[in-house]
Amino acid sequence: MNWINNYVRPRINSIFSRRDTPENLWTKCDGCGTMLFHRELSENLNVCTSCGHHMAFAPRERFKALFDNGIFTEIDVPAPLEDPLKFRDQKRYPDRMKAARNTTGEHEAMLVAQGEIGRTPIIAAAQDFSFMGGSMGMYVGNAIIAAAQEAVKLKRPLVLFSAAGGARMQEGILSLMQMPRTTVAVQMLKEAGLPYIVVLTHPTTGGVTASYAMLGDVQIAEPNALICFAGPRVIEQTLGEQLPEGFQRAEYLLDHGMLDRVTPRPQMRDELITVTRMLLRLPPAVAGELPPPEQEQAAEPDSPENTAEPSAASDAAAPTTDPTK
Numbered sequence: 006m007n008w009i010n011n012y013v014r015p016r017i018n019s020i021f022s023r024r025d026t027p028e029n030l031w032t033k034c035d036g037c038g039t040m041l042f043h044r045e046l047s048e049n050l051n052v053c054t055s056c057g058h059h060m061a062f063a064p065r066e067r068f069k070a071l072f073d074n075g076i077f078t079e080i081d082v083p084a085p086l087e088d089p090l091k092f093r094d095q096k097r098y099p100d101r102m103k104a105a106r107n108t109t110g111e112h113e114a115m116l117v118a119q120g121e122i123g124r125t126p127i128i129a130a131a132q133d134f135s136f137m138g139g140s141m142g143m144y145v146g147n148a149i150i151a152a153a154q155e156a157v158k159l160k161r162p163l164v165l166f167s168a169a170g171g172a173r174m175q176e177g178i179l180s181l182m183q184m185p186r187t188t189v190a191v192q193m194l195k196e197a198g199l200p201y202i203v204v205l206t207h208p209t210t211g212g213v214t215a216s217y218a219m220l221g222d223v224q225i226a227e228p229n230a231l232i233c234f235a236g237p238r239v240i241e242q243t244l245g246e247q248l249p250e251g252f253q254r255a256e257y258l259l260d261h262g263m264l265d266r267v268t269p270r271p272q273m274r275d276e277l278i279t280v281t282r283m284l285l286r287l288p289p290a291v292a293g294e295l296p297p298p299e300q301e302q303a304a305e306p307d308s309p310e311n312t313a314e315p316s317a318a319s320d321a322a323a324p325t326t327d328p329t330k
Contacts, residue, residue, distance in 0.1 A: 034058055050270045059207060059227050059270055063109070064116040064131035067166060071129065071274055077120035080128070082151050085143035092175040101137065101175070109136045115148040119155065123278035123290035128156040131166035134208070138170035141213050146183030149217055153190035162200035162281050167218040171211020184216040191220045200284035202277065205232050205255070223280050225266045226255035
């Protein structure tokens with residue numbers, strides 16, 4: 006190896022190896038395998054434009070698409086104990102929480118906010134499946150209770166987007182106690198005469214399905230969402246039989262009376278506006294408002310335009326008559 010290789014940096018290689026194109030411009034659809042441009046996918050709310058497959062949608066992005074002009078205010082949720090059982094499996098529970106927070110950028114698995122949809126004030130709560138599978142722990146229970154209390158206080162309907170793998174095992178019996186707690190919170194809304202609308206997204210399973218996710222006044226689901234208590238693989242192994250095609254999917258549950266509607270995500274906002282205003286006995290929402298008509302300023306009778314004296318040129322051009330004739 007000569008002195009050139011030791012002391013001169015390979016500038017040519019660094020120029021050709023440099024990558025100017027970001028790697029996250031394209032996303033592969035899990036349903037059909039189509040490569041989707043990130044801007045086109047974002048405009049369609051993470052729904053494949055080729056096959057209609059609904060991809061994961063973070064709660065914050067969902068709220069930006071749901072509320073008028075993407076404006077909403079977060080509602081504070083009481084923080085529970087970080088590690089009440091001192092649980093440890095392959096990792097310590099606080100380490101798993103820290104990793105989930107770094108990955109998602111969120112504090113916990115549920116986001117609660119208030120805002121307007123179609124000028125109708127609502128309270129909304131959404132689970133984040135990317136945060137430890139959206140598992141239901143004490144924080145999620147506190148979040149639903151805080152959302153219900155705020156809805157009763159402000160007399161607003163509550164819209165909840167569920168996405169969970171069930172209860173959080175790291176909290177043991179404390180996570181299972183959130184099932185009756187959230188059921189009581191839903192009962193608060195019913196006693197106050199306020200609508201409770203649930204939108205079930207993929208997947209909604211376990212103790213979440215057995216509690217607040219199936220207690221809505223109106224049950225809406227996204228297409229092909231898995232909605233169940235025990236998964237199809239567990240049921241097949243228990244029964245020893247092959248399940249029918251589409252079992253426990255949103256369309257199957259709609260056909261068997263478990264759901265009211267199956268609505269694609271791009272149409273969900275209009276659907277929620279219509280359903281919410283119907284339950285509140287309000288007139289249909291205004292789709293758009295025309296600008297106020299421009300009022301033409303009527304010319305005043307004594308304005309200079311109407312009372313202008315004839316000019317000298319007009320006097321000269323006017324015909325003259327001889328009084329002697």
